[in-house]
């Protein structure tokens with residue numbers, strides 16, 4: 130899924146429902162390989178749901194998702210599933226040490242512990258906590274462990290759900306610098322965030338979801354400087370939009 | 372009275388009884404765990420129509436009166452029963468079978484609720500990190516290890532203290548199918564309270580030792 134001609138993802142005619150409520154309606158969306166797509170939108174817009182579909186954890190009620198041009202199969206074969214990783218909005222820690230949580234994905238793949246684990250712990254300021262019980266961490270610490278845990282497996286596609294929501298400004302900078310390094314490696318990233326500034330800083334393209342629908346999708350500069358949709362302008366101005 | 376019981380404790384016959392108690396209950400527990408944990412985990416993790424019914428049956432099974440199980444096994448193993456040809460009636464094998472049936476729903480139902488108590492979000496996240504189905508089930512079991520220990524402990528407590536079933540299908544034959552509980556019943560009936568008390572103490576100590584061992588295992592499974 131390195132940058133190339135085929136998009137990493139192509140979504141077509143997606144409808145996703147919980148019960149009889151449609152929470153996601155996306156007629157067409159392409160996510161370019163090796164690029165970062167920012168997804169913004171108010172609470173309940175369907176952002177996390179979109180990530181669950183991209184990870185293959187749920188199957189859309191209608192429509193198709195293609196990955197590298199191939200239809201996403203359900204259940205996804207292991208080789209495909211292992212190229213995609215999500216950092217969840219509310220990360221769940223295993224009842225083990227911080228270090229064991231970060232090593233977890235590598236262990237699943239039968240790999241020995243790699244230097245990447247120490248490097249990640251170090252970079253995210255987690256080294257002093259390496260032996261701590263991961264269930265007893267603060268919100269921001271948990272979030273950083275979750276990011277380290279996902280990056281340790283070096284995925285081709287990284288799905289980030291509010292990765293900096295619980296962090297202080299210094300740690301936000303730390304996390305964003307790390308995300309930039311991952312971008313430089315050619316990883317395809319979908320970055321869900323409430324924080325429009327964060328999308329502006331990191332995303333190549335930005336997309337606004339409102340009530341499950343795509344309202345505007347554009348290169349990030351255009352999205353923020355000359356949004357075409359009145360509701361995008363309202364959202365960016367900090368108004369409540371539905 | 373105390374002298375009597377002390378003398379009895381040194382008796383090789385008592386050792387025999389203790390050994391058989393351990394063998395029967397231990398084997399039944401191992402079999403019930405080997406079947407009950409996977410079944411309980413599968414029911415707890417899966418979503419299928421009829422799950423509530425299966426849950427109801429397992430919960431009800433937790434309260435099965437041992438005598439009733441003893442009766443079923445007795446009928447099954449009696450000469451005209453479906454498994455009569457095994458000639459297991461009044462042997463330790465029959466007692467193991469009865470105790471396995473008593474222990475199974477305890478292990479399965481409590482495993483099920485332990486597994487259901489693990490945050491479903493954790494399972495999803497483990498899958499998103501690249502776990503196979505088998506790996507994620509294993510992780511969930513590990514996360515549920517305290518509940519799993521409780522399941523095994525409860526089943527052990529249920530069968531080591533049980534008298535109705537082993538009495539019926541074992542027959543309390545001296546040197547052959549007599550275990551601690553049935554020996555206590557017998558010596559109490561014969562008015563030998565000292566011996567009965569001593570046997571009761573041995574039973575408690577056995578339970579204490581076994582539970583200490585199980586707790587140790589739980590701690591190490593981290």
Ligand SMILES: Nc1ncnc2c1ncn2[C@@H]1O[C@H](COP(=O)(O)OP(=O)(O)OP(=O)(O)O)[C@@H](O)[C@H]1O
Nearest residue numbers: 147148152170171172173174175176177178179218
């Ligand atoms: N498992 C579910 N069952 C039923 N409804 C759900 C489920 N998951 C999400 N929803 C509903 O779908 C809608 C979209 O949820 P989603 O979590 O995708 O929103 P979001 O954009 O991520 O919001 P936030 O910014 O608050 O995280 C919400 O209205 C939510 O209540």
Ligand SMILES: [Mg+2]
Nearest residue numbers: 176177178218
């Ligand atoms: Mg969300």
